[in-house]
Amino acid sequence: SPTSEIMKFGFPSYENIKSRNDYVLSYNRMHRTANWVIEHLTSDKLRQRNADRSESIFTEDLSVPEMFRSTNKDYSKSGFDRGHLAAARNHAHSQDALKDTFYLSNMSPQVGEGFNRGIWNRLEQQVRSLTKVYPDVYVITGPLYLPLVENDGKKYVKYQVIGKNNVSVPTHFFKIVVGDRRKEKNDAKLELQVFLIPNRSIPDDTPLHAFMVPLESVEKASGLTFLDKISRSAIKQGRLTT
Amino acid sequence: SPTSEIMKFGFPSYENIKSRNDYVLSYNRMHRTANWVIEHLTSDKLRQRNADRSESIFTEDLSVPEMFRSTNKDYSKSGFDRGHLAAARNHAHSQDALKDTFYLSNMSPQVGEGFNRGIWNRLEQQVRSLTKVYPDVYVITGPLYLPLVENDGKKYVKYQVIGKNNVSVPTHFFKIVVGDRRKEKNDAKLELQVFLIPNRSIPDDTPLHAFMVPLESVEKASGLTFLDKISRSAIKQGRLTT
Numbered sequence: 450s451p452t453s454e455i456m457k458f459g460f461p462s463y464e465n466i467k468s469r470n471d472y473v474l475s476y477n478r479m480h481r482t483a484n485w486v487i488e489h490l491t492s493d494k495l496r497q498r499n500a501d502r503s504e505s506i507f508t509e510d511l512s513v514p515e516m517f518r519s520t521n522k523d524y525s526k527s528g529f530d531r532g533h534l535a536a537a538r539n540h541a542h543s544q545d546a547l548k549d550t551f552y553l554s555n556m557s558p559q560v561g562e563g564f565n566r567g568i569w570n571r572l573e574q575q576v577r578s579l580t581k582v583y584p585d586v587y588v589i590t591g592p593l594y595l596p597l598v599e600n601d602g603k604k605y606v607k608y609q610v611i612g613k614n615n616v617s618v619p620t621h622f623f624k625i626v627v628g629d630r631r632k633e634k635n636d637a638k639l640e641l642q643v644f645l646i647p648n649r650s651i652p653d654d655t656p657l658h659a660f661m662v663p664l665e666s667v668e669k670a671s672g673l674t675f676l677d678k679i680s681r682s683a684i685k686q687g688r689l690t691t
Numbered sequence: 692s693p694t695s696e697i698m699k700f701g702f703p704s705y706e707n708i709k710s711r712n713d714y715v716l717s718y719n720r721m722h723r724t725a726n727w728v729i730e731h732l733t734s735d736k737l738r739q740r741n742a743d744r745s746e747s748i749f750t751e752d753l754s755v756p757e758m759f760r761s762t763n764k765d766y767s768k769s770g771f772d773r774g775h776l777a778a779a780r781n782h783a784h785s786q787d788a789l790k791d792t793f794y795l796s797n798m799s800p801q802v803g804e805g806f807n808r809g810i811w812n813r814l815e816q817q818v819r820s821l822t823k824v825y826p827d828v829y830v831i832t833g834p835l836y837l838p839l840v841e842n843d844g845k846k847y848v849k850y851q852v853i854g855k856n857n858v859s860v861p862t863h864f865f866k867i868v869v870g871d872r873r874k875e876k877n878d879a880k881l882e883l884q885v886f887l888i889p890n891r892s893i894p895d896d897t898p899l900h901a902f903m904v905p906l907e908s909v910e911k912a913s914g915l916t917f918l919d920k921i922s923r924s925a926i927k928q929g930r931l932t933t
Binding site for chain 1: 704705706719720721722756758759838845846847848849850851852853857859907910911912913914915916
Protein backbone atom coordinates (compact mmCIF):
# COMPACT_ATOMS: atom_id res chain seq x y z
CA SER A 450 0.00 0.00 0.00
CA PRO A 451 1.14 3.62 -0.46
CA THR A 452 1.15 4.06 3.34
CA SER A 453 3.52 1.17 4.04
CA GLU A 454 5.84 2.39 1.26
CA ILE A 455 5.80 5.96 2.63
CA MET A 456 6.37 4.72 6.18
CA LYS A 457 8.97 2.02 5.44
CA PHE A 458 11.62 3.71 7.62
CA GLY A 459 9.39 3.86 10.69
CA PHE A 460 6.93 6.18 12.42
CA PRO A 461 8.44 9.27 14.15
CA SER A 462 5.58 9.01 16.70
CA TYR A 463 2.10 7.52 16.91
CA GLU A 464 -0.24 10.38 17.83
CA ASN A 465 -3.39 10.81 15.70
CA ILE A 466 -2.07 9.26 12.50
CA LYS A 467 -3.86 10.18 9.26
CA SER A 468 -3.14 8.17 6.11
CA ARG A 469 -3.96 10.18 3.00
CA ASN A 470 -3.78 9.15 -0.68
CA ASP A 471 -0.14 10.13 -0.99
CA TYR A 472 1.17 11.21 2.42
CA VAL A 473 0.94 10.27 6.11
CA LEU A 474 0.49 12.82 8.90
CA SER A 475 0.48 12.91 12.71
CA TYR A 476 -1.87 15.59 14.08
CA ASN A 477 -1.25 17.59 17.25
CA ARG A 478 -4.58 18.44 18.84
CA MET A 479 -3.08 21.07 21.12
CA HIS A 480 -1.26 23.00 18.40
CA ARG A 481 -4.05 22.42 15.79
CA THR A 482 -1.36 21.56 13.26
CA ALA A 483 0.66 18.48 12.42
CA ASN A 484 3.55 16.98 14.35
CA TRP A 485 5.01 15.64 11.11
CA VAL A 486 4.10 14.72 7.56
CA ILE A 487 5.85 12.09 5.41
CA GLU A 488 5.88 11.97 1.60
CA HIS A 489 7.49 9.69 -0.99
CA LEU A 490 8.54 11.36 -4.25
CA THR A 491 9.62 9.80 -7.52
CA SER A 492 10.37 11.43 -10.87
CA ASP A 493 7.62 9.31 -12.43
CA LYS A 494 5.00 10.68 -10.07
CA LEU A 495 6.23 14.27 -10.46
CA ARG A 496 6.17 14.03 -14.27
CA GLN A 497 2.44 13.28 -14.24
CA ARG A 498 0.33 16.39 -13.83
CA ASN A 499 -3.22 15.14 -14.02
CA ALA A 500 -4.68 17.38 -11.36
CA ASP A 501 -6.01 20.90 -11.65
CA ARG A 502 -4.95 22.99 -8.66
CA SER A 503 -7.76 25.48 -9.24
CA GLU A 504 -10.19 22.77 -8.17
CA SER A 505 -8.52 22.43 -4.78
CA ILE A 506 -9.62 24.60 -1.90
CA PHE A 507 -8.42 24.79 1.70
CA THR A 508 -10.79 22.55 3.67
CA GLU A 509 -11.37 21.89 7.37
CA ASP A 510 -10.32 18.36 8.31
CA LEU A 511 -13.58 16.81 9.52
CA SER A 512 -11.65 13.80 10.86
CA VAL A 513 -10.33 16.11 13.60
CA PRO A 514 -12.81 16.70 16.46
CA GLU A 515 -14.26 20.21 16.10
CA MET A 516 -12.72 21.53 19.32
CA PHE A 517 -9.21 20.66 18.09
CA ARG A 518 -9.68 21.71 14.46
CA SER A 519 -8.16 24.69 12.66
CA THR A 520 -10.39 26.67 10.31
CA ASN A 521 -9.91 29.08 7.43
CA LYS A 522 -11.24 31.81 9.73
CA ASP A 523 -8.33 31.23 12.15
CA TYR A 524 -5.88 32.13 9.38
CA SER A 525 -7.95 34.94 7.88
CA LYS A 526 -6.42 38.38 8.57
CA SER A 527 -3.77 36.72 10.78
CA GLY A 528 -0.99 37.88 8.49
CA PHE A 529 0.16 34.28 8.04
CA ASP A 530 -0.12 32.01 5.00
CA ARG A 531 -1.77 28.61 5.20
CA GLY A 532 1.53 26.87 4.53
CA HIS A 533 1.41 23.35 3.13
CA LEU A 534 3.55 20.77 4.98
CA ALA A 535 3.11 18.08 2.31
CA ALA A 536 3.57 20.39 -0.70
CA ALA A 537 0.67 20.55 -3.17
CA ARG A 538 2.95 20.31 -6.21
CA ASN A 539 4.39 17.02 -4.93
CA HIS A 540 1.00 15.37 -5.35
CA ALA A 541 -0.34 16.79 -8.61
CA HIS A 542 -0.31 13.37 -10.30
CA SER A 543 -3.85 12.73 -9.07
CA GLN A 544 -6.78 14.99 -8.26
CA ASP A 545 -7.49 13.03 -5.08
CA ALA A 546 -3.89 13.16 -3.88
CA LEU A 547 -3.73 16.90 -4.58
CA LYS A 548 -7.04 17.50 -2.83
CA ASP A 549 -5.71 15.73 0.28
CA THR A 550 -2.89 18.25 0.62
CA PHE A 551 -5.47 21.03 1.05
CA TYR A 552 -6.83 19.79 4.37
CA LEU A 553 -6.08 22.41 7.03
CA SER A 554 -4.52 19.64 9.15
CA ASN A 555 -1.71 19.74 6.57
CA MET A 556 -1.19 23.50 7.09
CA SER A 557 0.86 25.52 9.53
CA PRO A 558 0.85 29.30 9.83
CA GLN A 559 3.86 30.44 7.78
CA VAL A 560 5.31 33.86 7.14
CA GLY A 561 4.36 34.51 3.50
CA GLU A 562 6.85 36.94 1.97
CA GLY A 563 10.40 35.59 2.15
CA PHE A 564 9.43 32.29 3.73
CA ASN A 565 6.46 30.35 2.29
CA ARG A 566 6.77 32.23 -0.98
CA GLY A 567 10.56 32.42 -0.60
CA ILE A 568 13.06 30.05 0.93
CA TRP A 569 10.51 27.33 1.78
CA ASN A 570 9.35 27.25 -1.82
CA ARG A 571 12.97 27.08 -2.96
CA LEU A 572 13.58 24.15 -0.63
CA GLU A 573 10.52 22.30 -1.93
CA GLN A 574 11.74 22.78 -5.50
CA GLN A 575 15.20 21.52 -4.63
CA VAL A 576 13.70 18.43 -3.00
CA ARG A 577 11.71 17.66 -6.14
CA SER A 578 14.82 18.09 -8.29
CA LEU A 579 16.55 15.40 -6.21
CA THR A 580 14.34 12.80 -7.88
CA LYS A 581 16.59 13.23 -10.95
CA VAL A 582 19.46 11.76 -8.92
CA TYR A 583 17.69 9.51 -6.38
CA PRO A 584 15.05 7.03 -7.61
CA ASP A 585 13.26 7.38 -4.26
CA VAL A 586 13.08 10.55 -2.21
CA TYR A 587 11.36 10.58 1.17
CA VAL A 588 10.52 13.84 2.90
CA ILE A 589 9.60 14.39 6.54
CA THR A 590 8.33 17.88 7.34
CA GLY A 591 7.15 19.46 10.56
CA PRO A 592 6.85 22.53 12.76
CA LEU A 593 9.06 23.28 15.75
CA TYR A 594 8.81 25.54 18.79
CA LEU A 595 12.36 26.37 19.84
CA PRO A 596 13.68 28.17 22.91
CA LEU A 597 15.74 31.35 22.85
CA VAL A 598 17.87 32.88 25.59
CA GLU A 599 16.35 36.22 26.64
CA ASN A 600 17.94 39.21 28.35
CA ASP A 601 17.50 37.69 31.83
CA GLY A 602 19.79 34.81 30.76
CA LYS A 603 16.93 32.28 30.90
CA LYS A 604 15.61 30.19 28.01
CA TYR A 605 12.03 30.68 26.85
CA VAL A 606 9.86 29.13 24.18
CA LYS A 607 7.59 31.81 22.74
CA TYR A 608 5.23 31.52 19.82
CA GLN A 609 2.12 33.29 18.60
CA VAL A 610 -1.26 31.58 18.34
CA ILE A 611 -3.88 32.75 15.86
CA GLY A 612 -7.65 32.77 15.58
CA LYS A 613 -10.41 31.62 17.87
CA ASN A 614 -8.88 28.12 17.92
CA ASN A 615 -5.40 29.28 18.91
CA VAL A 616 -3.54 27.68 16.02
CA SER A 617 0.16 27.66 16.93
CA VAL A 618 2.58 29.64 14.76
CA PRO A 619 5.79 27.57 14.70
CA THR A 620 9.08 29.34 15.35
CA HIS A 621 10.80 26.99 12.87
CA PHE A 622 10.12 24.25 10.34
CA PHE A 623 12.22 21.18 9.73
CA LYS A 624 12.55 19.13 6.59
CA ILE A 625 14.36 15.81 6.58
CA VAL A 626 15.18 14.71 3.05
CA VAL A 627 16.10 11.08 2.43
CA GLY A 628 17.69 10.16 -0.90
CA ASP A 629 17.59 6.44 -1.61
CA ARG A 630 19.54 5.02 -4.54
CA ARG A 631 19.99 1.57 -3.11
CA LYS A 632 17.80 0.21 -5.91
CA GLU A 633 20.52 1.00 -8.48
CA LYS A 634 23.65 0.82 -6.32
CA ASN A 635 23.96 -2.22 -4.13
CA ASP A 636 26.40 -0.73 -1.65
CA ALA A 637 24.68 2.68 -1.44
CA LYS A 638 23.76 4.10 1.93
CA LEU A 639 20.57 5.94 2.65
CA GLU A 640 21.50 9.62 2.24
CA LEU A 641 20.11 12.25 4.50
CA GLN A 642 20.01 16.04 4.58
CA VAL A 643 18.24 17.89 7.39
CA PHE A 644 17.06 21.49 7.26
CA LEU A 645 15.88 23.69 10.12
CA ILE A 646 14.62 27.09 8.98
CA PRO A 647 13.17 29.90 11.10
CA ASN A 648 9.61 30.92 10.23
CA ARG A 649 10.50 34.42 9.07
CA SER A 650 11.52 36.30 5.98
CA ILE A 651 14.96 35.11 4.81
CA PRO A 652 17.01 37.03 2.21
CA ASP A 653 16.67 35.49 -1.27
CA ASP A 654 20.39 35.00 -1.67
CA THR A 655 20.76 32.83 1.45
CA PRO A 656 21.88 29.36 0.39
CA LEU A 657 19.72 26.48 1.60
CA HIS A 658 22.69 24.61 3.03
CA ALA A 659 23.12 27.43 5.56
CA PHE A 660 20.19 25.80 7.37
CA MET A 661 21.61 22.27 7.53
CA VAL A 662 21.60 20.67 11.00
CA PRO A 663 22.31 17.19 12.36
CA LEU A 664 19.28 14.89 12.53
CA GLU A 665 19.78 14.60 16.28
CA SER A 666 19.06 18.32 16.75
CA VAL A 667 15.60 17.94 15.26
CA GLU A 668 14.97 14.77 17.24
CA LYS A 669 15.91 16.36 20.54
CA ALA A 670 13.87 19.52 19.86
CA SER A 671 10.77 17.74 18.58
CA GLY A 672 10.66 14.68 20.81
CA LEU A 673 10.44 12.56 17.66
CA THR A 674 12.65 9.68 16.48
CA PHE A 675 13.31 9.32 12.78
CA LEU A 676 14.21 6.36 10.56
CA ASP A 677 14.32 3.99 13.50
CA LYS A 678 13.95 0.96 11.23
CA ILE A 679 17.36 1.74 9.70
CA SER A 680 20.69 1.31 11.46
CA ARG A 681 22.42 4.68 11.79
CA SER A 682 25.54 3.16 10.26
CA ALA A 683 23.56 2.58 7.04
CA ILE A 684 22.78 6.31 6.84
CA LYS A 685 25.05 9.00 5.44
CA GLN A 686 24.27 12.49 6.75
CA GLY A 687 25.32 15.51 4.69
CA ARG A 688 24.52 17.37 1.50
CA LEU A 689 22.59 15.36 -1.06
CA THR A 690 23.92 15.21 -4.62
CA THR A 691 22.08 17.59 -6.97
CA SER B 692 -5.71 -4.92 37.25
CA PRO B 693 -4.95 -1.57 38.92
CA THR B 694 -4.43 -0.01 35.48
CA SER B 695 -7.84 -0.95 34.11
CA GLU B 696 -9.47 0.31 37.33
CA ILE B 697 -7.56 3.62 37.16
CA MET B 698 -8.36 4.01 33.46
CA LYS B 699 -12.00 2.91 33.54
CA PHE B 700 -13.27 6.27 32.23
CA GLY B 701 -11.01 6.26 29.18
CA PHE B 702 -7.59 7.45 28.07
CA PRO B 703 -7.19 11.23 27.52
CA SER B 704 -4.64 10.40 24.79
CA TYR B 705 -2.35 7.53 23.82
CA GLU B 706 1.16 8.99 23.65
CA ASN B 707 3.93 7.09 25.52
CA ILE B 708 1.73 5.48 28.18
CA LYS B 709 3.45 4.32 31.38
CA SER B 710 1.57 2.05 33.78
CA ARG B 711 2.99 2.29 37.29
CA ASN B 712 2.03 0.39 40.45
CA ASP B 713 -0.66 2.90 41.38
CA TYR B 714 -0.96 5.50 38.59
CA VAL B 715 -0.91 5.78 34.81
CA LEU B 716 0.97 8.49 32.92
CA SER B 717 1.37 9.76 29.36
CA TYR B 718 4.84 11.21 28.70
CA ASN B 719 5.57 14.12 26.37
CA ARG B 720 9.01 13.65 24.85
CA MET B 721 9.22 17.25 23.64
CA HIS B 722 8.37 18.84 26.99
CA ARG B 723 10.28 16.18 29.03
CA THR B 724 7.31 16.02 31.40
CA ALA B 725 3.95 14.28 31.39
CA ASN B 726 0.87 15.11 29.34
CA TRP B 727 -1.32 13.71 32.11
CA VAL B 728 -1.31 11.42 35.11
CA ILE B 729 -4.31 9.48 36.46
CA GLU B 730 -4.73 8.19 40.02
CA HIS B 731 -7.46 6.34 41.91
CA LEU B 732 -7.83 7.21 45.60
CA THR B 733 -9.81 5.45 48.30
CA SER B 734 -9.96 6.09 52.03
CA ASP B 735 -8.76 2.52 52.59
CA LYS B 736 -5.63 3.06 50.58
CA LEU B 737 -4.94 6.44 52.17
CA ARG B 738 -5.32 5.03 55.67
CA GLN B 739 -2.47 2.58 55.11
CA ARG B 740 0.93 4.18 55.51
CA ASN B 741 3.36 1.35 54.99
CA ALA B 742 5.97 3.26 53.07
CA ASP B 743 8.83 5.36 54.31
CA ARG B 744 9.23 8.51 52.24
CA SER B 745 12.84 8.92 53.33
CA GLU B 746 13.68 5.86 51.26
CA SER B 747 12.36 7.50 48.09
CA ILE B 748 14.63 9.60 45.95
CA PHE B 749 14.00 11.49 42.73
CA THR B 750 15.10 9.12 39.96
CA GLU B 751 15.59 9.45 36.21
CA ASP B 752 13.02 7.42 34.30
CA LEU B 753 15.16 4.94 32.37
CA SER B 754 12.11 3.88 30.32
CA VAL B 755 12.36 7.27 28.59
CA PRO B 756 15.05 7.40 25.85
CA GLU B 757 18.00 9.41 27.15
CA MET B 758 17.63 12.27 24.67
CA PHE B 759 14.05 12.92 25.86
CA ARG B 760 14.66 12.40 29.59
CA SER B 761 14.69 15.00 32.36
CA THR B 762 17.38 14.74 35.01
CA ASN B 763 17.92 16.03 38.52
CA LYS B 764 20.60 18.29 37.10
CA ASP B 765 18.03 20.04 34.88
CA TYR B 766 16.13 21.10 38.00
CA SER B 767 19.17 21.88 40.13
CA LYS B 768 19.61 25.65 40.67
CA SER B 769 16.70 26.32 38.30
CA GLY B 770 14.68 27.92 41.07
CA PHE B 771 11.86 25.42 40.47
CA ASP B 772 10.70 22.50 42.59
CA ARG B 773 10.46 18.99 41.20
CA GLY B 774 6.69 19.02 41.57
CA HIS B 775 4.91 15.66 41.77
CA LEU B 776 1.95 15.23 39.40
CA ALA B 777 0.75 12.00 41.04
CA ALA B 778 1.25 13.13 44.66
CA ALA B 779 3.62 11.05 46.79
CA ARG B 780 1.26 11.03 49.78
CA ASN B 781 -1.50 9.48 47.66
CA HIS B 782 0.58 6.34 47.25
CA ALA B 783 2.17 5.78 50.65
CA HIS B 784 0.28 2.51 51.17
CA SER B 785 3.13 0.63 49.51
CA GLN B 786 6.86 1.25 49.19
CA ASP B 787 6.77 0.30 45.51
CA ALA B 788 3.83 2.58 44.73
CA LEU B 789 5.49 5.47 46.58
CA LYS B 790 8.78 4.85 44.83
CA ASP B 791 7.03 5.07 41.46
CA THR B 792 5.88 8.61 42.18
CA PHE B 793 9.53 9.71 42.42
CA TYR B 794 10.36 9.07 38.75
CA LEU B 795 11.27 12.40 37.15
CA SER B 796 8.73 11.61 34.41
CA ASN B 797 6.11 12.28 37.12
CA MET B 798 7.59 15.74 37.86
CA SER B 799 7.03 19.15 36.36
CA PRO B 800 8.94 22.32 37.27
CA GLN B 801 6.73 24.08 39.82
CA VAL B 802 7.12 27.37 41.63
CA GLY B 803 7.93 26.26 45.17
CA GLU B 804 6.87 28.99 47.60
CA GLY B 805 3.15 29.73 47.33
CA PHE B 806 2.48 27.06 44.71
CA ASN B 807 3.97 23.57 45.20
CA ARG B 808 4.34 24.21 48.91
CA GLY B 809 1.20 26.38 48.94
CA ILE B 810 -2.01 26.18 46.96
CA TRP B 811 -1.08 22.99 45.09
CA ASN B 812 -0.43 21.21 48.36
CA ARG B 813 -3.74 22.50 49.71
CA LEU B 814 -5.52 21.18 46.62
CA GLU B 815 -3.90 17.75 47.02
CA GLN B 816 -5.02 17.63 50.65
CA GLN B 817 -8.56 18.59 49.73
CA VAL B 818 -8.65 15.89 47.07
CA ARG B 819 -7.59 13.28 49.64
CA SER B 820 -10.26 14.49 52.07
CA LEU B 821 -12.90 13.83 49.40
CA THR B 822 -12.42 10.11 49.97
CA LYS B 823 -14.43 10.60 53.20
CA VAL B 824 -17.47 11.47 51.07
CA TYR B 825 -16.84 9.58 47.83
CA PRO B 826 -15.88 5.88 47.97
CA ASP B 827 -13.89 6.33 44.77
CA VAL B 828 -11.97 9.44 43.81
CA TYR B 829 -10.18 9.67 40.46
CA VAL B 830 -7.70 12.43 39.79
CA ILE B 831 -6.31 13.56 36.43
CA THR B 832 -3.41 16.01 36.67
CA GLY B 833 -1.33 17.70 34.03
CA PRO B 834 0.65 20.73 32.88
CA LEU B 835 -0.63 23.38 30.48
CA TYR B 836 0.98 26.04 28.31
CA LEU B 837 -1.59 28.79 27.87
CA PRO B 838 -1.56 31.88 25.64
CA LEU B 839 -1.77 35.46 26.88
CA VAL B 840 -2.60 38.61 24.97
CA GLU B 841 0.45 40.90 24.89
CA ASN B 842 0.71 44.65 24.34
CA ASP B 843 0.63 44.29 20.55
CA GLY B 844 -2.85 42.77 20.84
CA LYS B 845 -1.65 39.35 19.68
CA LYS B 846 -1.78 36.09 21.63
CA TYR B 847 1.45 34.33 22.57
CA VAL B 848 2.32 31.16 24.42
CA LYS B 849 5.48 31.76 26.43
CA TYR B 850 7.13 29.42 28.90
CA GLN B 851 10.58 28.93 30.33
CA VAL B 852 12.64 25.78 29.74
CA ILE B 853 15.26 24.63 32.23
CA GLY B 854 18.49 22.69 32.19
CA LYS B 855 20.49 21.12 29.43
CA ASN B 856 17.47 19.07 28.41
CA ASN B 857 15.11 22.05 28.12
CA VAL B 858 12.47 20.77 30.53
CA SER B 859 9.33 22.87 29.98
CA VAL B 860 8.05 24.99 32.86
CA PRO B 861 4.24 24.88 32.54
CA THR B 862 2.33 28.17 32.77
CA HIS B 863 -0.54 26.34 34.52
CA PHE B 864 -1.53 22.99 35.99
CA PHE B 865 -4.92 21.36 35.77
CA LYS B 866 -6.49 18.87 38.12
CA ILE B 867 -9.71 17.09 37.25
CA VAL B 868 -11.27 15.49 40.31
CA VAL B 869 -13.92 12.84 39.85
CA GLY B 870 -16.05 11.84 42.83
CA ASP B 871 -17.86 8.54 42.34
CA ARG B 872 -20.50 7.43 44.84
CA ARG B 873 -22.47 5.35 42.40
CA LYS B 874 -21.51 2.25 44.43
CA GLU B 875 -23.67 3.42 47.33
CA LYS B 876 -26.29 5.52 45.54
CA ASN B 877 -27.86 3.90 42.51
CA ASP B 878 -29.02 7.13 40.86
CA ALA B 879 -25.85 9.09 41.60
CA LYS B 880 -24.05 10.83 38.78
CA LEU B 881 -20.31 10.97 38.41
CA GLU B 882 -19.33 14.27 40.02
CA LEU B 883 -16.62 16.42 38.59
CA GLN B 884 -14.64 19.45 39.69
CA VAL B 885 -11.96 20.95 37.48
CA PHE B 886 -9.16 23.24 38.63
CA LEU B 887 -6.81 25.33 36.52
CA ILE B 888 -4.11 27.10 38.55
CA PRO B 889 -1.29 29.32 37.30
CA ASN B 890 2.22 28.10 38.15
CA ARG B 891 3.07 31.01 40.42
CA SER B 892 2.87 32.06 44.02
CA ILE B 893 -0.79 32.43 45.04
CA PRO B 894 -1.84 34.18 48.28
CA ASP B 895 -2.61 31.67 51.05
CA ASP B 896 -6.11 33.00 51.59
CA THR B 897 -7.23 32.42 47.99
CA PRO B 898 -10.02 29.84 48.02
CA LEU B 899 -9.47 26.81 45.79
CA HIS B 900 -12.83 27.22 44.10
CA ALA B 901 -11.60 30.52 42.63
CA PHE B 902 -9.71 28.29 40.15
CA MET B 903 -12.67 26.20 39.01
CA VAL B 904 -13.15 26.01 35.25
CA PRO B 905 -15.39 23.97 32.92
CA LEU B 906 -13.90 20.66 31.76
CA GLU B 907 -14.14 21.85 28.16
CA SER B 908 -11.63 24.66 28.84
CA VAL B 909 -8.96 22.16 29.82
CA GLU B 910 -9.83 19.90 26.89
CA LYS B 911 -9.57 22.70 24.36
CA ALA B 912 -6.30 24.02 25.83
CA SER B 913 -4.61 20.64 26.21
CA GLY B 914 -5.85 18.81 23.12
CA LEU B 915 -6.99 15.99 25.42
CA THR B 916 -10.41 14.39 25.80
CA PHE B 917 -11.49 13.26 29.25
CA LEU B 918 -13.93 10.64 30.51
CA ASP B 919 -14.95 9.69 26.99
CA LYS B 920 -16.34 6.34 28.14
CA ILE B 921 -19.02 8.19 30.14
CA SER B 922 -21.95 10.04 28.62
CA ARG B 923 -21.75 13.73 29.52
CA SER B 924 -25.35 13.57 30.77
CA ALA B 925 -24.20 11.12 33.46
CA ILE B 926 -21.70 13.68 34.75
CA LYS B 927 -22.43 16.55 37.10
CA GLN B 928 -19.91 19.38 36.89
CA GLY B 929 -19.51 21.68 39.89
CA ARG B 930 -18.16 21.79 43.41
CA LEU B 931 -17.72 18.42 45.04
CA THR B 932 -19.25 17.84 48.47
CA THR B 933 -16.68 18.10 51.26
